[in-house]
Amino acid sequence: MTTQQLTDQIKIKKSFLCIGLDVDLTKIPPHLLELEDPIFEFNKAIIDATHDLCVSYKPNTAFYEAYGIKGWQALQKTINYINSNYPEIFTIADAKRGDIGNTSTMYAKAFFEDLNFDSVTVAPYMGKDSVEPFLAFNNKHTIMLALTSNEGAFDFQTLETNGIELYKQVLKTSKTWKNSQNLMYVVGATKAEYFAEIRKIVPDSFLLVPGVGAQGGNLQEVCQFGMNSTIGLLINSSRGIIYASNGLNFAQKAREESLKIQTKMRQIMINWTQSKIGN
Template sequence: MTTQQLVNQIESKRSFLCIGLDVDLTKIPQYLIETEDPIFEFNKAIIDATHDLCVSYKPNTAFYEAYGIKGWQSLQKTINYINDNYPNIFTIADAKRGDIGNTSSMYAKAFFEDLHFDSVTVAPYMGKDSVEPFLAFENKHTILLALTSNEGAFDFQINSEVLGSNGKELYKQVLETSKQWKNSENLMYVVGATKAEHFTEIRKIVPDSFLLVPGVGAQGGSLSEVCKYGMNKNVGLLINSSRGIIYASNGVDFAEKARAEALKLQKEMENIILHQN
């Protein structure tokens, strides 16, 4: 998917919602456990109920890998279902990969060529040669971890005692350095909603890039604050919500309740878009 196609989806749906498909079998309705593939059946119901309200789905691969080969098969069925039935949806493999060149090439082939995801999250710690293999794929996007929403982000990313030789926080160095890599136009960045006060500085460095923003909802991030400081002329944000939507109910009405929660966010986003200018 091209960036412009993603922008078109945002404009037509008046939404920049990304729904995280992080399936925990202990939290889904118990009647689904009796089905042949409970993870896929759960995802399918969520997708069918919410596809018109969001522009992206983001399965976190750990929630599938935890169940071995069956979990991986559920992931493959899920991405195939999205691509076959809702091909305009932007798909994110939240895998946080990143390794030496040859290994990264294999990771990229797995997610882009075999599973046919539009994007994958990648850790930048090993530098350019661990990320550029992902960037080599045309119309595929690499979402680099920049400033995450977890408490541990203060250990390195924004720790004033862990500054580089130029006196800049690590997350700023990641942003600035990554812009110099080959095919960097295919980069997006993860920036946590719980770090909203940093969005102004981030936009100075990457004014036009899309930012994947976790942390709204269950983690306490503010949608209005993120949009105030993080939106650009194309919106430029994908706001992720996982638990707050997919686990709105654990009863037979789980898909209906998930839609209701997604609709609340979509309406809030629509209002923000309409009043952006």
């Protein structure tokens, strides 16, 4: 999927919601555990109930790898189901890969060619030659960790080196890499005050923003400082949507929670458009 196609979907759906499909068998409705593939059946129900309210799905691969081959097969069935039935959806493999060049190439092939995800998250700690193999794939996107929402983010990411915070150096350096136009960045919603500085460095890039909802991030603040001319944000919500209920009505409750967020996003987009016209 191209960036323009993603932007078009945001305009059509009046939404920049990404739903995290982080399936924990201890949290899903008990009646699903009787089925042959409860992970996939859970995902399928969530997807069918919410696909018109979001523009992206983001399975965190750890929640599938934890269940061995059955978990990986459920992940494959999930991405195949999305691609076959809702091809307009932007898919993210939240795998946070990052290794030396030839290993990164194999990771990229796994997610871009075999599973056919639109994007994958990567860690930049090993530098250019660990990320560029992902960037080599046409119409695929590499979502690089920049400033994360966890408490430990302050251990390294905000430390200054030569008078500049490390996360800013990561952003600036990544722009010099080959095919950097295929980069997106992870920026945690709990760091809303940092978005203005980040936009000075990467004004046109998409930002994947976890941390709204259960982790305490504020949607309005993120949009105030993080939106650009094409919206440029994918706001992720996982637990608050997919575990809204563990009863028979779990998919409907997931839809209701998604609609609440999408309604807020619609109004934010209307207000943003009106403010631009006013200026």
